[in-house]
Amino acid sequence: MAVKTDMSKAYDGIEWGFVKEVLKLLGFDPVWINWIMACIESVSYSFLINESPQGLVKPSRGLRQGDPLSPHIFILYDTMFFCKSKPTCVSALMKILSLYESVSGQRINPQKSAVTFSAKTPEAVRNRVKETMEIYTEGGVGKYLGLPEQFGRRKRNIFASILDRIRQKSHSWTAKLLSGAGKQSLLTRFWWDANPEKRKMCWVAWETMALPKYAGGLRFRDIETFNDALLAKIGWRLIKEPNSLLARVLLGKYARNVSFMDCPVLSTASHGWRSVLAGRDILRRGLGWAVGNGEQINVWNAPWLSFKSPRQPIGPPPLESRSLMVSDLLCPLTNKWEIVKIRRFLPQYEDTILQIKTSSTAAPDTLLWLPEKSGVYSTKTGYRVGMTSDKPLSLENSPVNWLSHIWNVKTGPKLKDFLWRVVRKAIPVSSNLEKRGFPSFNCKTCGASEDDLHVFLKCPLAEEVWNLVPTQHRPTSALPNVAELIKHGSTFTPLPPTGLTSPLWPWVLWNLWKARNKLVFENRTFTAQEVVLKSIQDAKEWSQAQDLNRVSSQSSPLSIRTNHTSPCPPPPIQTGVLVCKVDAAWDNISGQCVLSDSLSLIKLLKNGGYQAELFGIIFISRNFNCEADSVAKSALAFAVTNPLHGG
Numbered sequence: 001m002a003v004k005t006d007m008s009k010a011y012d013g014i015e016w017g018f019v020k021e022v023l024k025l026l027g028f029d030p031v032w033i034n035w036i037m038a039c040i041e042s043v044s045y046s047f048l049i050n051e052s053p054q055g056l057v058k059p060s061r062g063l064r065q066g067d068p069l070s071p072h073i074f075i076l077y078d079t080m081f082f083c084k085s086k087p088t089c090v091s092a093l094m095k096i097l098s099l100y101e102s103v104s105g106q107r108i109n110p111q112k113s114a115v116t117f118s119a120k121t122p123e124a125v126r127n128r129v130k131e132t133m134e135i136y137t138e139g140g141v142g143k144y145l146g147l148p149e150q151f152g153r154r155k156r157n158i159f160a161s162i163l164d165r166i167r168q169k170s171h172s173w174t175a176k177l178l179s180g181a182g183k184q185s186l187l188t189r190f191w192w193d194a195n196p197e198k199r200k201m202c203w204v205a206w207e208t209m210a211l212p213k214y215a216g217g218l219r220f221r222d223i224e225t226f227n228d229a230l231l232a233k234i235g236w237r238l239i240k241e242p243n244s245l246l247a248r249v250l251l252g253k254y255a256r257n258v259s260f261m262d263c264p265v266l267s268t269a270s271h272g273w274r275s276v277l278a279g280r281d282i283l284r285r286g287l288g289w290a291v292g293n294g295e296q297i298n299v300w301n302a303p304w305l306s307f308k309s310p311r312q313p314i315g316p317p318p319l320e321s322r323s324l325m326v327s328d329l330l331c332p333l334t335n336k337w338e339i340v341k342i343r344r345f346l347p348q349y350e351d352t353i354l355q356i357k358t359s360s361t362a363a364p365d366t367l368l369w370l371p372e373k374s375g376v377y378s379t380k381t382g383y384r385v386g387m388t389s390d391k392p393l394s395l396e397n398s399p400v401n402w403l404s405h406i407w408n409v410k411t412g413p414k415l416k417d418f419l420w421r422v423v424r425k426a427i428p429v430s431s432n433l434e435k436r437g438f439p440s441f442n443c444k445t446c447g448a449s450e451d452d453l454h455v456f457l458k459c460p461l462a463e464e465v466w467n468l469v470p471t472q473h474r475p476t477s478a479l480p481n482v483a484e485l486i487k488h489g490s491t492f493t494p495l496p497p498t499g500l501t502s503p504l505w506p507w508v509l510w511n512l513w514k515a516r517n518k519l520v521f522e523n524r525t526f527t528a529q530e531v532v533l534k535s536i537q538d539a540k541e542w543s544q545a546q547d548l549n550r551v552s553s554q555s556s557p558l559s560i561r562t563n564h565t566s567p568c569p570p571p572p573i574q575t576g577v578l579v580c581k582v583d584a585a586w587d588n589i590s591g592q593c594v595l596s597d598s599l600s601l602i603k604l605l606k607n608g609g610y611q612a613e614l615f616g617i618i619f620i621s622r623n624f625n626c627e628a629d630s631v632a633k634s635a636l637a638f639a640v641t642n643p644l645h646g647g
């Protein structure tokens with residue numbers, strides 16, 4: 001059964017000391033806790049007598065209802081309890097609630113609390129539990145933390161309300177005031193349409209729009225893949241924290257005798273566990289083993305050959321070596337590779353295996369997330385793996401370099417969005433509309449056949465505009481398509497009289513397109529001089545706005561924060577472990593020692609991370625390694641004053 005509790009006068013009765021202890025147990029920093037408690041304990045009250053505040057009362061408990069901070073503190077106590085409906089379990093739960101009331105100062109409100117039973121719970125048991133707990137309301141139809149308390153197999157209908165709320169929220173936004181670039185962070189349908197009643201053409205497929213920007217997309221998130229990437233983070237926690245409560249509950253039920261990565265999908269598994277296993281598929285595409293003692297790594301079934309991508313030996317294993325472990329390829333005394341065994345079982349991978357440096361301390365094997373240098377899973381790289389593993393991106397046939405020719409151009413966001421549409425053939429010129437079944441039409445300016453290259457380069461109006469534009473170079477009519485025009489944009493440098501330091505050509509294309517649309521839909525004509533002047537004015541206004549933003553950000557009163565935290569002391573070393581204190585850097589390719597600081601190591605020390613290649617090495621701050629630091633500096637001074645010569 002599940003019991004959802006509601007507190008009676010929750011804000012008024014909460015003890016301050018209880019809040020502080022809960023924050024400590026949740027792992028918040030003492031400085032942060034002091035800040036929060038200062039906000040909570042600074043409250044005071046006065047009595048309003050004859051419309052004038054009189055007196056001063058300093059309370060010792062309670063949270064200010066209506067204060068922006070209070071809901072965030074109070075969410076710590078929004079609880080739901082799960083237990084069996086046996087009398088002993090119910091009695092234990094009642095003792096826990098009684099103890100909670102005495103410590104926190106809060107009281108459970110039975111009238112607003114609810115208990116939910118499983119479908120097969122007998123009616124007599126239900127009545128007994130209700131009488132014992134004095135909670136007579138059965139739940140299951142409400143919400144907990146914004147989500148339904150329970151749901152069955154038909155989940156689409158339950159979660160449809162969430163989609164409806166998102167859709168209504170997007171419709172309330174003023175679409176007319178947002179450009180295409182401003183809509184990119186919103187819903188796809190909202191991005192294409194002007195309003196809910198007027199549906200426009202979707203020019204580009206969703207799969208293309210969901211691609212990264214460097215691959216020609218708009219980096220829209222594929223919700224299903226992103227959800228799998230978030231679920232993969234739960235799987236990563238199960239792997240790395242097997243002793244956590246979550247891992248002990250889930251793995252104890254569904255993966256008692258096998259590892260999480262190998263457990264099957266049971267037909268009786270819950271929706272939550274099936275979701276976690278859906279995220280496991282992403283983990284399989286990026287996990288790799290760092291070899292320690294090799295006792296957990298099967299030679300044939302585990303990815304352990306590379307730190308760049310999951311790689312394992314190919315081919316069916318011989319019958320006699322099917323259960324071969326990586327530890328069988330290592331010397332039990334030195335933990336070094338035994339070349340004779342490698343040549344016996346994996347001769348084709350000898351060079352690859354010997355490039356893997358093993359730890360002399362025979363540390364336990366560990367799984368690493370290879371797409372991250374730190375080896376720790378992140379949702380960002382998990383999403384990228386989920387989007388690209390099934391369909392590897394190929395940039396060879398791209399019409400332009402999407403980053404350098406469009407997204408990194410120093411111009412306004414709406415113009416970058418416009419350039420992307422132009423290259424993607426997503427503007428309503430006659431040639432593009434004709435491919436979608438619309439009748440063709442001619443250019444309204446000159447009567448010639450209309451396509452994107454005609455509008456931006458070959459139309460008499462466009463030719464005259466480019467002849468008047470004050471740039472060092474101009475596009476020629478020999479360009480085969482509009483993508484080539486955009487690729488040559490970096491050569492169209494504005495001349496000094498314009499006073500522009502940012503590109504002018506995107507604004508020329510933009511105003512040519514606006515002039516074309518004004519003529520088509522409003523029958524208004526613009527001369528070439530007006531188009532050029534408007535382009536220069538728009539470019540100047542945008543550049544001046546960027547300069548103002550840059551100045552205001554530089555004059556911001558926010559001080560530069562520096563890190564003055566003390567270095568952490570070295571971890572305790574177990575007895576019998578060989579410790580070698582050093583202070584130097586080395587070249588990983590040549591294997592030679594470098595008598596200088598290593599930038600990579602310094603970054604790792606500052607960030608508190610590690611690299612897969614340095615697995616098994618403990619880094620200690622120089623403050624706790626004075627002897628080795630002194631020896632290294634002496635050796636460096638000696639090497640400088642007494643250089644070695646000869647072979």
